[in-house]
Amino acid sequence: MNRKIRILGTMLGGMLIVASLAVPIALAQKQLKSQKNFRVVTDGTFYRSGQMTLLGIKRMVHDHGFKTVVTLRDSYVAGEPSPDLEEETWCRAQEIQYLRLTPMAWEPIHQGDEPPVAANIRKYLGVLNKPESYPILVHCFAGIHRTGAYTALYRMEKEGWPLNRAIDEMRLLGYDRIDEEKDILGFLKAYKPGSLSLKAPMP
Template structure:
């Protein structure tokens, strides 16, 4: 793993050799991502103006920008989960940076689902990582519920062990 302590992005962490997570990057953060060789930025933000502004900065820095709109009030659909997993599976898009505003809740949920679906992590381990990176487990309980629901359904469907 790389030393990421100097990256000027709130809650920035390396997930795998090619996957990073964090909060909303500013212009310095976007510059750092480009310098690190990140090819794709996936935003989980849902405000249209926020998305448009970030898209212009990311593309100006030579990276690809993708938006997977996710908010706190609606749980991600299976289609959103499948789209996200498909995006991170696309090797030509790597390295990838995934973020929401704080890099804790929406990012935490989708990274936890990635860990279970692609790295065979048990739900308890994936949830522990969510908490480690700042998941607001009392304020956003529905995401915790969603994680366990996903684990149960994915096991029934044979998608995870």
Template structure:
């Protein structure tokens, strides 16, 4: 999957200042209540972690998350309704941990993440390590202009490769 980190993709525009995001103090207060494994904030518009469960969806919505992006191939069949029940949109981009993401899946992912109407987004796979790590690294390199080494270092902070 590290091969996918060299994919070059152009970045979309940042959301406007009037995007309706929660205040910084409010978001910090809510961050401390998130119980999702391997949870992290990449930017004000991008959160990442493991598969949410039960109350986690309400906690994500309280952070201001508008869209959940599931990177699992055979995800929780109830997840779309759990996300929608608290006012969030849901998208699944089916991936495995064994295959490099296709150019089409990378483009679909970046289009969703970069669309101001979808943000903030929460990106996850089962454990928030491998698929989430790779796609977040691609996001970092395309949007934040990170090097592959910088992106890989962040992946390791979120347990990439740990089993």
């Protein structure tokens, strides 16, 4: 009898341990989803992430006081609502500046022309150059590729980082195929901080 009690006690203890581990794991997974790839770039100034849930963005606004949100997402179908419309609606209701930069090509259509994305970069620089824009959050869907490129531009433009250091940070934070994406890499290599002459070479 005592042996059975000990066995049952051991099993019950094991179940309690599993249950106690499952709760924090579930909470961590929920937080990871709600605050997708959220990272502090420069504390109090610039932040980056993937597409957070509405609850996640509310929490981050509460914690960090964003005055501007830059989204690099848009609808893939003309006339359809953007995938982060709920976020935009909430931010505007809170009087948070909301800038949508529709994804555009990073390489010129014709030799010698500016790449289409240059129009976005000018709008982006317009935000970065205004002190009242900060703190700023920049995000795309995953918070790795487009967000990584725009963060690199911020690093070079506002913090004086050299290109190689900005590219290394992109790789470190998950953009492991940047060397294969010649359009974005070419644009960043051609980019000169402080200049509005934004031209990238044809690959």
